[in-house]
Amino acid sequence: MTPLQSNTRDKIVDAAMELFAYNGYGPTGLSEIARKAKVQQGSLYHFFPTKEELLAAVLERRKVLLWPEVLQEIWDRFDDPIERVFKLLDQYRMMLQVTEFSHGCPIGNLAIELTESHPNSRRLIAENFDNWLKAVEQCFHEASRRLPDTADPRRMAIFVLTTMEGAVMLARTYRDFRAYDAAISSLREYIEGLIEAGTSWDSRKKPASRRGDRG
Amino acid sequence: MTPLQSNTRDKIVDAAMELFAYNGYGPTGLSEIARKAKVQQGSLYHFFPTKEELLAAVLERRKVLLWPEVLQEIWDRFDDPIERVFKLLDQYRMMLQVTEFSHGCPIGNLAIELTESHPNSRRLIAENFDNWLKAVEQCFHEASRRLPDTADPRRMAIFVLTTMEGAVMLARTYRDFRAYDAAISSLREYIEGLIEAGTSWDSRKKPASRRGDRG
DNA sequence: GTCTATACAACGATAGAC
DNA sequence: GTCTATCGTTGTATAGAC
Structure with missing residues (x-):
């Protein structure tokens, strides 16, 4: 009031x-x-x-901060949607470096700690992931001209998120970037493979469907 | 004594x-x-x-149990190295299903909880990841005839691990398998893309026989 | 809305009899 | 090597004056 x-x-x-x-x-x-x-x-x-109500407020705030604190600067500086995704992954790398591996993904940490024991907070954690996924999905959607028709922006966004979370986990465990960089380079290889496939036998794309699929 | x-x-x-x-x-x-x-x-x-010495014993035991409790049955039942990798990923999926998402990856959980606060245990957690990575790396090494020369088994193993850890995290958060299955299918697409590349412009590679032992 | 004092339980760890 | 009793601390949460 x-x-x-x-x-x-x-x-x-x-x-x-x-x-x-x-x-x-x-x-x-x-x-x-x-x-x-x-x-x-x-x-x-x-x-x-209660402490858990404070946790809920924190998770709500994280949702609000996704745009201004995680995405905005990158989205402002880079227009290419694919580049935005990899700059986002670079940003997590820089965070690990600056904090000497002490900060991981704040949502991923809470996900693992709390999903089982705090069902109420689980939903809010999922909403944080959802918003992150939507932003990355939108990138792939915007890049769809360069991708095969079979490429699924949502599925690609999930792959980016799982790779990031796993890569952050390994970087913090090993306290170096070898595994992190290896994972991101594989992801890049995967996405560039899709872009190649999307532009090679389909360079005048989007008029409608065409046949020519794999094999 | x-x-x-x-x-x-x-x-x-x-x-x-x-x-x-x-x-x-x-x-x-x-x-x-x-x-x-x-x-x-x-x-x-x-x-x-101390409690942390008990933790160390637990992590040492996890290292010992990797073979008999995680790998052996799959390795016995399937000879194809690529299939072994994906059956391993299936096994984590089944664990999530059987436990109704209450069990994640025991090492990944401890990694996130303890890497920062318990530096002594961090090393043992890394050793657990190392052994898992070695087993999967060995699979890709054995499948090298089907892969491009440029394929790096170690890097591929890291990609499998990061994908699995991220996928388990999302499955537990959402309490369904949509994100898990999406991530694994992308990983499969990536690896099958490598196999295609490895057999297409290089089908007479490595004298040894490589003819349909699948299934 | 702020602040102090405190209730009540659980924790890791210890002492010492057996 | 087993067992009980307990120390000292910290945790969340509350009560009640101001």
Whole structure:
């Protein structure tokens, strides 16, 4: 009912968001969140009766931040949709490098930690993945002129996401980029293979369907 | 110095292994482990002075179990190395199905939970990945006659692992197999594309026979 | 809406009898 | 090597004054 959003609430969500990404949800104590947010622990319970409601607010905020904090700069700087996808993968690589492998994918981390034990949060995690997938799917949709008719933008987006999540997991485990770079280069090979197939025997594409498929 | 391995120790490691896979390392209490193993909590500290030493024993045991519990049956039933890889991926799918998405990859879970906070265990987790990668790499090495010379078995194995880990993560989050199946089908498309490339412009490669042993 | 004090449970780890 | 009792800490959540 208050017309103005309380600043305290935002500080709490921001602090929790960072700590959940860094330490995980379970290991992060509410007192730690209050300390980092520089609010009193009582305020915390004023806005979020339970820890899991705070988690929900964090996951809602992550959904909002996908565009301004993850995609926007890349989308502004690069117009080519395929390039956008690989710049996005570069960005996760840079994040690993800058943080010395201490930050992984904040959504992927919570997915593994919480899907089983916190069914309510599972849905919000899925929505975060959904939005990410939609953005990447849109890239492949926009590049469809270069791709075979059989190429499925949604399926390609899923492949990009699974590769990224797996690659981040291995980079953090090995604390180097060998596996990460290997996975991304295979993904690139796959997508460039599709582009080749899409432009070679189909260079004047899109008028309608044509035969000529595999074999 | 005891010539005979204590049975109590094994019971503890087995119970801990299962609970760590199911609930994670942090959320699993030592009393819970003792209860499940049906030993007294004192015994636990007799064999493992700290919880992290028990974790190390669990991760060492996972390394030992890779062959008999994950690979052997598939390797026995299927000779074709490419088929072995995809049957392995099928097996993770079946595990998800049988456990109703409650079990993911036990190593991947611990990787994300512990790489940052438990540097000592990180090395053992990496060794588990290494052994898995070696087994899959060996498959692609054995199939090299069907693959282009440029194909790198190690890099392909990494791609299989990242895809599997990402696919398991999404399956558990969505609690259905749409993303899992999409990712695996893209991976299959990638690998079959390599096989096509390997046999088309190179069909008389490597003197050995390579004629229909599929199925 | 802020702040202090505290209830109540669970945790990892330890001591010491047997 | 087994078992019980318990220490000291930390966790989430609450109560109630202001």
